[in-house]
Amino acid sequence: MSRIKDFNVTYEAISEDHAFSEGDTIVGTVNFRLTKDVKVKSVFVKAKGDSIVKWTESNGEEREFHYSHWRYFKVKEFLFAENFNHISLAGTSLPQGAHTFKFRLKIPEENMPSSFQGKHGKIVYVVEAKISRSWHLPSAVQKEIKFVSKAFLNTPQVMVNTTMMCYKFDIWITIDRGVCFPGETLSVVAKICNSSSKNIEPKFKLQQKIVYRCDGKTKTCDETLFKEVGDTIRPNSEQTASRQLKIPSDAIATLRNCDIISVEYQLKVYLDISFAFDPEVVFPLLIIPYRFAAIQPGEPVGPYPPGRAWAPSYSNYPSLAFPTGSGACPSLDPAQHANITSGNFNQWPQGAAPYGFSVPGFTSPSVPAYPPATPQFQQGEPSLSPELVTEQINKLNVSSK
Structure with missing residues (x-):
């Protein structure tokens, strides 16, 4: 029976969410009780951060195991060590009774990912204490710490808006922010013109994509966190669909x-059309830890000029004057209508900063900077070539003279 009882490691909280970040110092104690005098070689404590992924794939009768490990840091402090000037294989004797050792461990000032727990991998940070004795296995105890990366600092908050025009359908979409935190509510407004002969339904959904990587192989887990359906839009009519979408806490x-x-994460707004491809707009969404919500330096873009209900469009085509009253939807130029039936074209001007984001102050050269890319347009059909887009713009310019 072990003579070491009530072995425990504790640390002091430095924030309301009990989380640590790069550069923070972990202050705590190591406690244990000895039922008899025990000869100990050392007592030490260490903090470390690691990421691990592993999964198994079946290929016929063979099974392939994938495993990858990444160490971010390890810091160590000896709390008690035998006097090496008088080496004893048995160690130095500690008396019977309770023992308490204080420690301070500083987390390195390096860009490291936040704690994570998933189906095929995890990112974990722990504080571990060990008692080493001769001719005995070490006694160890560890406690996990919550780690929140500072990579989200200096990520401004802005409004996201775009326009999608495709055959028989025109969509104006505005989202009040492209950066949010768990539990926050997004305001999405979609103004839709249905010039077709079919009923359509606007739908909104938030998708999460987790990718695990190992030796060139990937394992992807996709999940829809929520999905909402708007009111049916009848043929040859227009409607504004507004939704308050709450990010899961x-x-x-x-x-x-x-x-x-x-x-x-991606927020998708798409039209459900019977027996046809569903045009959709995909907005990359950045979800940040709640602890950074109160220190976002940016504000929503705006206000806009009086009488203008929509944010600026970055379309390669002239803006349409959407009617505010009742009546038919605005008609597009036939040549323009015929050539905007395919999706996947980027309406943002080349070289423009997506969403007006600035580069964060805490990034790593090997890591893509926040925020995400610009909205993507998808319909399941071939995309417009740059030459065709240029040709259509030239035609529009000539016709307007």
Whole structure:
């Protein structure tokens, strides 16, 4: 029976969420009780951060196991060590009774990912204490710490808006922010013109994508966190669909500064059309830890000029004057209508800063900077070539003279 009882390691909280970040110092104590005098070689404490991914794939009768490990840091402090000037294989004797050792461990000032727990991997930070004795296995105890990366600092808050025009359908979409935190509510407004002969339904959904990586292989887990359906829009009519979409309170923060695990989010707004491809607009969404919500330096873009209900469009085509009253939807130029039937074209001007984001002050050269890319347009059909887009713009310019 072990003579070491009530072995425990504790640390002091430095924030309301009991989380630590780069550069913080972990202050705590190691406690244990000895039922008899015990000869000990050393007592030490260490803090470390690691990421691990592992999964198994079946290929016929063979099974392939994938495993990858990444160490971010390890700091160590000896609390008690035998006097090496008088070496004893048995160690130095500690008396019977309770023992308490204080420690201070500083987390390095390096870009490291936040804590994460997933189906095929995890990112974990722990404080571990060990008692080493001769001719005995070490006695160890560890406690996990919550780690929140500072990579989200200096990520401004802005409004996101775009326009999608495709055959028989025109959509104006505005989201009040592209950066949010778990539990926050997003305001999404979609103004839709249905010039077709079919009923359509606008739908909104938030998708989470987790990718695990190992030796060039990937394992992807996709999940829809919520999905909402708007009112039916009848043929040859227009309607404004407004939705208040709440981010799940337990949503994992976006993760991009880990080499073997990533977490991304997309907000999709699409039209459900019977027996046809569903045009959709995809907005990359950045979800940050709640502790950074109160220190966001940016504000929503605006206000806009009087009488203008929509944010500026970055379309390669002239803006349409959407009617504010009742009546038919505005008609597009036939040549323009015929050539905007395919999706996947980027309406943002080349070289423009997506969403007006600035580069954060805490990034790693090997890690893509926050925020995400610009909205993507998808319909399941071939995309417009640059030459065709240029040709259509020239035609529009000539016709307007």
